[in-house]
Amino acid sequence: MNKQEILIIDDEPQIRKLLEITLESHDYKVIQAETGKQGLLMAANHPPELILLDLGLPDSSGHEILKELRQWYNKAIIILSVQNSEHDIVTALDNGATDYLSKPFRTAELLARMRSAIRQNQSSNTVSCIEIGDLHIDWTARSIRKNDELLKLTATEYNLLSLFAKNEGRVLTHQYILKEIWGVGYQTETQYLRVFVAQLRKKIEDNPNQPRHIITESGVGYRFQ
Amino acid sequence: MNKQEILIIDDEPQIRKLLEITLESHDYKVIQAETGKQGLLMAANHPPELILLDLGLPDSSGHEILKELRQWYNKAIIILSVQNSEHDIVTALDNGATDYLSKPFRTAELLARMRSAIRQNQSSNTVSCIEIGDLHIDWTARSIRKNDELLKLTATEYNLLSLFAKNEGRVLTHQYILKEIWGVGYQTETQYLRVFVAQLRKKIEDNPNQPRHIITESGVGYRFQ
DNA sequence: AGTCTTTTTTACAAAATCTTTACACCTGAT
DNA sequence: ATCAGGTGTAAAGATTTTGTAAAAAAGACT
Numbered sequence: 001m002n003k004q005e006i007l008i009i010d011d012e013p014q015i016r017k018l019l020e021i022t023l024e025s026h027d028y029k030v031i032q033a034e035t036g037k038q039g040l041l042m043a044a045n046h047p048p049e050l051i052l053l054d055l056g057l058p059d060s061s062g063h064e065i066l067k068e069l070r071q072w073y074n075k076a077i078i079i080l081s082v083q084n085s086e087h088d089i090v091t092a093l094d095n096g097a098t099d100y101l102s103k104p105f106r107t108a109e110l111l112a113r114m115r116s117a118i119r120q121n122q123s124s125n126t127v128s129c130i131e132i133g134d135l136h137i138d139w140t141a142r143s144i145r146k147n148d149e150l151l152k153l154t155a156t157e158y159n160l161l162s163l164f165a166k167n168e169g170r171v172l173t174h175q176y177i178l179k180e181i182w183g184v185g186y187q188t189e190t191q192y193l194r195v196f197v198a199q200l201r202k203k204i205e206d207n208p209n210q211p212r213h214i215i216t217e218s219g220v221g222y223r224f225q
Numbered sequence: 226m227n228k229q230e231i232l233i234i235d236d237e238p239q240i241r242k243l244l245e246i247t248l249e250s251h252d253y254k255v256i257q258a259e260t261g262k263q264g265l266l267m268a269a270n271h272p273p274e275l276i277l278l279d280l281g282l283p284d285s286s287g288h289e290i291l292k293e294l295r296q297w298y299n300k301a302i303i304i305l306s307v308q309n310s311e312h313d314i315v316t317a318l319d320n321g322a323t324d325y326l327s328k329p330f331r332t333a334e335l336l337a338r339m340r341s342a343i344r345q346n347q348s349s350n351t352v353s354c355i356e357i358g359d360l361h362i363d364w365t366a367r368s369i370r371k372n373d374e375l376l377k378l379t380a381t382e383y384n385l386l387s388l389f390a391k392n393e394g395r396v397l398t399h400q401y402i403l404k405e406i407w408g409v410g411y412q413t414e415t416q417y418l419r420v421f422v423a424q425l426r427k428k429i430e431d432n433p434n435q436p437r438h439i440i441t442e443s444g445v446g447y448r449f450q
Numbered sequence: 451a452g453t454c455t456t457t458t459t460t461a462c463a464a465a466a467t468c469t470t471t472a473c474a475c476c477t478g479a480t
Numbered sequence: 481a482t483c484a485g486g487t488g489t490a491a492a493g494a495t496t497t498t499g500t501a502a503a504a505a506a507g508a509c510t
Contacts, residue, residue: 140318140325142396142445154467155444190486192469198488209488218477218486379456415498417458423499434499443466443497451510458505465498475488480481 003029004118005046009039009065010054010080015103019052022107036065043073050118053097055081055088063091070096076117080105090220093173100171116169130165132225133213135204137165146204156181157200164214164224173221197222228254229343230271234264234290235279235305240328244277247332261290268298275343278322280306280313288316295321301342305330355390357450358438360429362390371429381406382425389439389449398446422447 006028008019013034020030031048033039036057043051051069055062062079069077079092079100089100098117101110129138136145144151144161153161159181163172175187182192201208215223231253235241238259245255256273258264261282268276276294280287287304294302301323306313317325323342326335354363361370369376369386378386384406388397400412407417426433440448 141394142442143394143448155442156468158445189469191471194486194488195469198490201488216487381457414458416460419498420458420500423501426499441466441498453509455508456506458503460503461501463498463500466495467497468493468495470493471491473489476486478484480483 003027004050005029005031005048006114007031007033007039007043007048007051009033009036009051009057009062011035011056011058012054015054015080022110026111036062039065040068043069047073047075050076050078050114052078052080055079055092063088063095066092066095066097076114078110078113078117090173090175093171093221094176098170119169130168132165132168135165135213137162144204151203153200153203156196157203160196161200161204164222167224169223169225171217171221171223175221177221228252229275230254230256230273231339232256232258232264232268232273232276234258234261234276234282234287236260236281236283237279240279240305247335251336261287264290265293268294272298272300275301275303275339277303277305280304280317288320291317291320291322301339303335303338303342357390357393359431360390360438362387369429376428378425378428381421382428385421386425386429389447392449394448394450396442396446396448400446402446418447 006023008016008030010016010019010032011034016032016034020032023030031042031046033042039051039053051073053062053066053069057065062081066077066079076098077096079089079097080103081088081092081100082103092100099113101113129136129140131137134147136148137143138145139162142158144153144158160177163177163180174190174193177193178187178189182189186192197214198208201211201214204213205211213224215225217223231248233241233244233255235244235257236259241257241259245257248255256267256271258267264276264278276298278287278291278294282290287306291302291304302321304317304322304325305328306317306325307328324338326338353365354361356362359372361373362368363370364387367383369378369383385402388402388405399415399418402418403412403414407414411417422439423433426436426439429438430436438449440450442448
């Protein structure tokens with residue numbers, strides 16, 4: 001089996017070196033770019049399985065690079081950013097980042113998130129049904145089962161759960177969810193989201209007070225797992 | 226036993242080659258078309274057991290080809306597509322696609338879905354009757370029994386129940402049902418559907434107020450079970 | 451034509467769903 | 481401790497969707 005390629009876009013040599021050593025020792029093939037521009041070129045020439053993108057790049061904002069990449073690149077992009085930049089994180093997720101990690105990060109966590117993101121690359125290929133924990137979602141039948149028992153969801157609840165399921169493990173921002181489910185112009189109606197998340201939790205969680213599927217990421221959005 | 230014929234309609238030669246090799250090694254006979262038009266001709270000349278149709282064709286939209294095919298071809302059509310948009314999927318399934326797979330796909334999954342689709346061909350060809358709960362539908366005799374008692378249905382009621390029975394467990398959208406029963410151009414006449422669903426329920430449900438066969442999926446359509 | 455059956459309209463009642471409001475809760479900062 | 485910001489929950493409206501009955505129209509048959 002071929003090694004999976006990871007592209008690192010980061011201007012700090014010591015970070016690149018650290019990532020290189022860590023990732024290669026876990027059997028990934030690492031390619032590196034020092035600037036955003038260089039990263040775009042390398043990704044285009046030889047699309048990697050996953051991209052690690054630092055937001056604080058010297059030549060142009062990492063956000064711009066992310067947008068450019070997302071115009072054609074549909075595999076995982078994990079954002080690396082310095083702490084205390086919640087706004088940056090929200091913007092990045094809105095622009096299609098798969099996940100984010102604050103520097104400094106723990107390698108175990110990075111590796112876990114990378115595995116999850118790469119798994120998504122593969123699972124997003126299959127469309128007609130998916131199994132997540134005790135949930136079974138069949139998009140052709142438009143049905144949701146929990147432990148083989150058919151759940152009765154309203155159209156909006158179904159759409160919301162679908163969106164979550166298609167982005168398993170990934171943080172979706174309030175804005176993004178609202179745009180996807182209710183359409184542009186509803187991005188400030190976060191209350192809708194709270195109401196429907198509560199309703200969904202009542203239906204799919206064993207214990208809605210301690211949700212294990214729909215996780216709140218305070219100040220950012222929700223993560224489904 | 227003769228090999229089963231599969232028709233591939235796809236403009237990308239490398240995809241066709243890949244499919245050809247894969248399918249032939251699993252004992253299918255493969256025929257190929259590069260354009261939608263050519264595919265229609267080949268299917269008409271020699272109807273295959275299953276069609277693999279790419280949505281992104283150069284000469285006309287795959288959706289159009291699908292519609293054309295479905296006017297007379299009633300065996301399995303599996304859609305292949307790079308797109309992953311919900312809208313495309315819904316449209317394709319509404320237009321009569323048997324199943325849907327996003328590229329790139331895993332061969333094991335493709336083969337599994339093909340087997341399932343071909344199994345459906347046979348069951349829908351040979352099976353002349355079906356038993357669902359207390360209902361017995363005999364398509365050759367064109368008769369419906371409930372607990373061995375012959376029901377008297379009008380032509381439209383019979384068509385509607387047939388459609389439901391052939392899609393047991395699946396949600397059928399209002400639009401789809403209207404198109405199938407009344408034809409294109411009636412897709413906005415949802416009131417017809419309400420009237421006939423009510424009539425059917427009176428005849429087949431034990432308690433029409435609490436239907437157990439024809440389930441309403443508010444805002445979407447109906448599910449038969 | 452006239453009767454019978456079936457389909458299409460119409461009108462309104464009933465149910466389900468969505469939206470809004472109100473308030474409780476939790477967490478971290480002052 | 482108090483406060484503010486974000487979050488969770490229940491429940492009251494408002495709105496949309498669905499169900500039902502029954503009349504009108506359209507065929508089908510004798």
